[in-house]
Amino acid sequence: MNVPGHPILTCEDAAARERAVLGDDESRIWDAMVRAGRGVAGAVQEDFREIGDFPQEGRVLVLVGKGHNGGDALIAAETLLSRFPRATAQVVFAFGQRALRPLAARAWRQLSHAARGRVATSRSVASNSGPWDLLLDGLFGFSFRPPANGKLLDLIAAVNGASVRLRAAVDLPSGLGGNAVVRADFTYATGIVKSPAIDGTRAGDVGRLRYIDLGFFDRDPGTSRLRILTPEVLEPLRRLRDPQSHKYTHGNLFIIGGSRSFPGAVLLAVEGALRSGVGLVTAFVPESLAAAFAARAPAAIWVGWPETPSGGLALEGAHLFHERSVRSTAVLLGPGMSREPETLAFAKDLVASLVKPVVMDADALRPDIVRAGKAPRIVTPHMEEYRRILVGDDFHSREPTKDAVVLLKGRLTGITRARSGWFSPFGGPVLARGGTGDVLAGLVAGLLAQHPEDPDGAACRGAVWHGIAADLLARERGQVAVCTTDLLDFLAPALRAGCR
16 A cells, blocks of 8 residues: 655755755745744644643743744744734844844744734843743754854753743754754654654654644655655545445454453453444453453454463364454454463464454564464554564564564554554654553554555554544643543544644
8 A cells, every 4th residue: 555644854855855846936935934833833732732721921932043944933933922912932043133044034023023022032041941831942954963062052951951831843853963952842843754853762852743744745745765644644534435335344353352360451452443443343352251341342242262260362262263254354363362371372373374464462462473374464562562573673674574564652653564664743642551552453453454455554544543532632631631441532533633
């Protein structure tokens, strides 16, 4: 499948792409700056909702260098101050106003005129200043060359020491890769996602990544081994379904998992699958759990499985799956399954015999299991599980098994197969709680059951859908006082409305 997404480029390639799209036409460059600044402002306002609405009397600290990156930040500040008439800003010109390039100077004139009396200027900021509600970091664009020194080092140290509720980097955190970096909670990549933003070694400075699409790839999608996923990947799920379709048209997912030690994981996976649009879900769980789970999720078919003395899936139950396997279009194996030797032996034998595509999660993520058989597969590890099953030297080259689709859960969810990679910039710390991965596994497996020929699409759509739902949950209820099951309620809104 050709998964929708936009290229992630090196800084040099990004500069070449911008020149190819915008040329030297100042009006086109200005239009792009306006779209970038307004896009950042809108995205910041949405992300701020995770800690409450942006204050009516919000205080904004704006860092401005010389060029277009500073202009983007100034336009973002102007947009926010226009929306919040009692908000104020302090603009720090690191190199002075006279150093501004023409379009950045134009953005400054526009802000100072639109928010007259609410904007102060300076060349520095006190390290104990604040509290600020928002930092807009527009010191440098992606053309910055280290090192920073002198007064610039002092400015960066002071900004990092200031009290700020949300730190927003415009395009890239200023100084990234150098000897001093303006730390960000969110990085808003404008127009093109640059490769330093996805470098895991810089995650602490980049924070959470957002992508502001400026249309640079509308006419030419470009080529790149790595791509950023956009909400458009969900468009096939937003279309009207065939009015002649029925439950057998939309696939039958078999889910195998659960144990007396970990009963909840498989139930969460089933709940996620039931919301994926799949026609049927058949769940094989320890027989002591089946009746209670059927009461909780009656839309699924629950099959009780013989248990080991410790409450895991016993080998003798394999016939229950094989008798029905012809009806399945995909299989999910692992949530809550436990690591009992007998259960793991069954899981390996099962995968070795499969023809239908399989999603492997949690306790099924063991080297001998993920490499068994020849069925198409998606594996959904977090980093610790990934290290357990990997081969190779880095995320983009390691393959737990030939042609496997790997969905690596983390700060920036990555999907890779055969040297191609996609990243989802959706979701955040609200997902840092037990069970969210089980919901994701069920969602991905349900999508795979509907289109077993397209494991790439199932993994990418599942990651984006799950992440957008998490963003909507955090914006409505915050990051803290929520439960994993709350995420299920936001899958439908995420699919209908999309996300910025």
